[in-house]
Amino acid sequence: MFRNNPLKGMTYIELTVAIFITVIITGIAIRIMTQMNQGSEKISKDSMYYQTIGRFLGQVRADLRSATKIEQLDNTIVLTIATDDEGRFDTISFVIDEEKNSIIRNADQQRSTYDFGEPPENAGKFVFKIER
Numbered sequence: 001m002f003r004n005n006p007l008k009g010m011t012y013i014e015l016t017v018a019i020f021i022t023v024i025i026t027g028i029a030i031r032i033m034t035q036m037n038q039g040s041e042k043i044s045k046d047s048m049y050y051q052t053i054g055r056f057l058g059q060v061r062a063d064l065r066s067a068t069k070i071e072q073l074d075n076t077i078v079l080t081i082a083t084d085d086e087g088r089f090d091t092i093s094f095v096i097d098e099e100k101n102s103i104i105r106n107a108d109q110q111r112s113t114y115d116f117g118e119p120p121e122n123a124g125k126f127v128f129k130i131e132r
Helices: 012-066
Strands: 067-073 076-082 089-097 102-107 111-115
Touching: 012 076, 012 102, 067 102, 089 111
Parallel strands: none
Antiparallel strands: 067 076, 076 089, 089 102, 102 111
């Protein structure tokens, strides 16, 4: 076990043990980094879902404040809004696409799509409807 000549390099056994320890540490590090990356992707996806809901609710809130009439037609909600121009009215419609889990807002030749995607785990599905 003890070497008489200190000028010689490592023995084959020492080199094998060093490589074995390096492989184990590298494997553990790769597994930890993979789990961290998967967790980061999940957090990012969940965050996008809630940000989309927040943007949508902010827009709906602003639209509802100025609405004079609200009606529901099948999967579409139509808001009638009075403009400043001589009693003229504009309409804003929200088309609900339950299959794609998205809502499309149409107003003044502008179209905005709120794509919610799949809800995160342990979260309920986002439901948008008018109850009387």
